[in-house]
Amino acid sequence: MELYELTAREIADGVKAKKFSAEDVTRACLGRLSSLETDLNACITVMEDSAVAKARAIDSGLARGDEMGPLAGAPYIAKDNFCSRGVRTTCSSRILENWTPTYDASAISYMNDAGAILMAKSNLDEFAMGSSTENSIIGPTKNPRDLRRVPGGSSGGSAAAVAAGYCPVALGSDTGGSVRQPAAFCGIQGMKPSYGEVSRYGIVAYASSLDQVSPLARSVEDLAMALEVLARPDPRDTTCDAYDRPKFTDALLLQDLKGKRIGVFAGFEAEMMDAELYGALTSAADHCKSAGAVVEPIDLPIAVKYGVATYYVTALADASSQLACYDGIRYGAHIDGPTLADMYANTRTASFGEEVRRRIILGTALLTEGYYQNYYGPALKVRTKMSAEFDELFSRFDAYLLPTSPSMPYMLGMKEEDPTRMYLGDVFTVPISLGGLPGINISMGLTADGLPLSVQLVGQRYDDARLLGIASVIERIAGRPGVATPDRDKTLRRGGNGA
Amino acid sequence: MKMSVDREITLRMARAAQIRVAPEDVDHMMDSINDILSFCALVGDLDCTGTPDFTWRMKKRPSRRPDREMDWEDRESFKERAPAIEGDFFRVPRISSGV
Amino acid sequence: MSSVESERPIVIGLEVHLQLNTSTKLFCPCSTDYIGRTPNTNICPICLAVPGTLPIINDRAVALGARMGIGLHCAIQNYSNFHRKNYFYPDLPKAYQITQYELPIAVRGYIDIEGEGGLKRIRVHHVHLEEDAGKLVHPTTDGRLTGAAYSLVDYNRGGVPLSEVVSEPDMSSPAEAKEYVSRLRQLARYLDVSDGEMESGSLRVDANISLSNADGSLGTRVEIKNMNSLKSIERALEYEIVRQNKTLGSGGRIVQETRLWDDSEGVTRSMRNKETASDYRYYPEMDLAPIVLTDEEIERFEKNMPELPWEKRDRFSREFGLSKDEVTILTEQKELAAYYESVVNAGAPSGRAANWVRMEVLRVLNETGGSITDFGVSPAALAGLVRKIENKELSSTVGKDILDLMAREGCSLEDAIECSGAAASRLTGDSLRALISSVVEANADVTGIIKSGQDKKGGKMKFLHGLVMKESRGQADPKEVSEVLSKELGL
16 A cells, blocks of 8 residues: 555554654655646645655654644645645635735644645635636646546545545635535545634635535545544634534544434435436435434425525625725735726736636625615525524434535536536535535445545534544445546547446 | 616626626626526525524634734735835825726 | 704704724724824734635724713614625725624614703714724825825724714704714713824714705705814804705705815815715625623623713712803813812812812913823822912912912922912011001001091901002912901001
């Protein structure tokens, strides 16, 4: 087994036991990255020197007998919308192409303090707006399971990196599925924690009431270890709850699901999802049953019917306001003009990509007098009703299973033109975001064609620990995902099964 | 209630967002907004009588910041990152509406 | 009171912005002390809207907002929240202002003012919290925007906490509007909520004024901004009443708009539509948790309220037996009231102390341009002086000189008495007898009347006494003068 195939837990244990050094691991991961990056295009910035330096510092600390953090020696990659001190943070946008933050996002500080080694900043859809990671200043990231396909998005760079073995753990941000869906597309585990669990300080915002820092990994245990590092009160983010968190890794001691009640989403209409993914959902339900859980069908009528519309109204409106600070005055791109209005328009028109400009204008419309009363206002109330629907469900169930994405990873460049079908891609992830619930994408193995299958396990808000426990039981039965080695030849073959 | 925009409103929205839409792109932008408005009108279909606006419930009440001054140590970095500086000020072009 | 007449009833409502007395900004730990600071030094990633930063609310700003609300008899809300007010302008780094738009911290209150027909209650719609914008500098000769080729931005003021007090349209004259602002300012100062200086901009007023129609229905509302003193509030409103009456009288229509007061020209001018006709696209600010105040916290705020101006006025007239005018002057500033109270507590009789503080202390402060907080005469020293005058050890005239000496030279009461020569050159004993003899001799006609017992009412005696005092330049003790004078005349 190669060092880059190890999980974060295995790396931390091995480094502490001096089976190998942090530098060995880091060099192995950097080597893996450099051998595949031309194919994958997963990273915007690679921090080779600082990563090796940090690894050496850990090794010498270990030699001195210093206390080591839980993630000692584990390389990680952060999505390029996490502010990193002294390292360019672009959000895949021309408007921040040359911007270097003077501070670290809280999540980055916590990971670094735990001994993890930041080795790269990963690709994303510009300002996290998209679900394919095609919409970027450095061009699209490819799916390591099939280079002809998208890795999902917007945290596609982080997902591809973990799947391809660049690093055991990566950070993404999940607004409406931006970590769970790429985890599903790349065949790895990815968790959006409850809203309020992890500090958002230093994450360049898309939608304040939805964004959550979310880890990606190849094992549920690594997700739990990362969450244990990330989830804590932060005086710099008052929406990050100040309560005392449980020890998330303790939840992994769960042996079976006896006494647990798991709901399985059964509110399908025909053609709502691909057959293989329906199969994955069924086998996940079977795994739960075989582990001793009571499994029952559930429906989420409000969430499924109104979720996507509510999400779009909420997120677009917020985006229009959130991205207004890019005015060419204090930081970022600036394209001069004779008047202030010219400078604003020059800067913002040329430096935001087309999709971002479209979303900003849409969001502006949704908040405008008249439109607000018919869209944003009602959406705020629907969101309350949706939360009530979830609450009612959790009075009867410990967790429930539903698909992450209704479709298999699609081909690059295959932009969905029919908006209603496009929105369907988000139908199972966005209600979970709107309710602030924790959701984990669990890999369910690969199809005969090597394409990833997965399910989404959802829990009650702040029930992240228990959810991780249940996910670990399912993972034990379904098997942990392995590292993907892209098949270059496949890109050359014509046709094939589009799935 | 389902609403829509026309070309004029589309341009007004773009102006409010300080983004220019080329004349040949206005129709496309308008259609795109109307698609969303048409799809999202769904949010008005659910009877929400008596339902309060959404807000996050938190386990622990957030603390407020004590009124203690803290200097940001690296103020020069702001100027270094600003596109246009004059002396100690950030500089902006002529504010046309005041002329 | 008001110098303008209007047949159409006047309806005025005011929005008063108070800069809160905090050390740090509303959402970040930067200093609020921006006056005279080098531009762009009180800034940090939060108030500069650097990507990834989040607002963190200042606890003291919340407490001061609640305190102002309590002072205005408002209901303090257990739950209040913030919205974003979206618009682009270079002084607004996030391109939105965080403000309490929907659920403000305090609602439904009032303040009583001296109206034209006696006490008048002005209702307060609400008090809300919001952040200030930065400042723009226009490098033109007159510092105005017009004609500036470019502008410069200073974010030192950006994010400074404000509370906005929004009144109901309950004022019916410019004088009432001015009085309302004075009372509000006094309250804010009593509560330590704000220093309320209009000149420096820590108190800003926007006025809404309309003239009612003949049928009693409300007229079109005009907003006036840019009034930088109490006087200019009154003048701007008076101007506007005349303008609107004239327009309506000649068959014209009032346009709903915002007008800027030009103090040097004494006129209001319409702002361009472009700058005012905005849809601010308000929506809830989700980066900030709502402000949750428990009943216990609100009770604690109420318990910790300092004495309010009207409470002090009542107490002063009750405890010290002062007239309404005396009380009004002494309690205008709480520092002066505290000074007066200390003088009384140090043993000065309340009535004479009130006169001395009200007349002499204010005279000295006025002449020296100082304020009561740095006044050089301690309350104990003034009390000592007042006591000596009360006991006739010193005359009022000398007392005034001594007060001046203490205030200007910073010396103690004893030193001032010494310095003033009141002690050294004091006319007493033989020299006083000599002076009195010469006065008696020079006024033989008067002394004759007295000696013959015809001065029944004591008028002539008083005349002589006055003469002696005058000749002694106030340096003689009036009691001793009476005694010696009686002896000299053989009475």
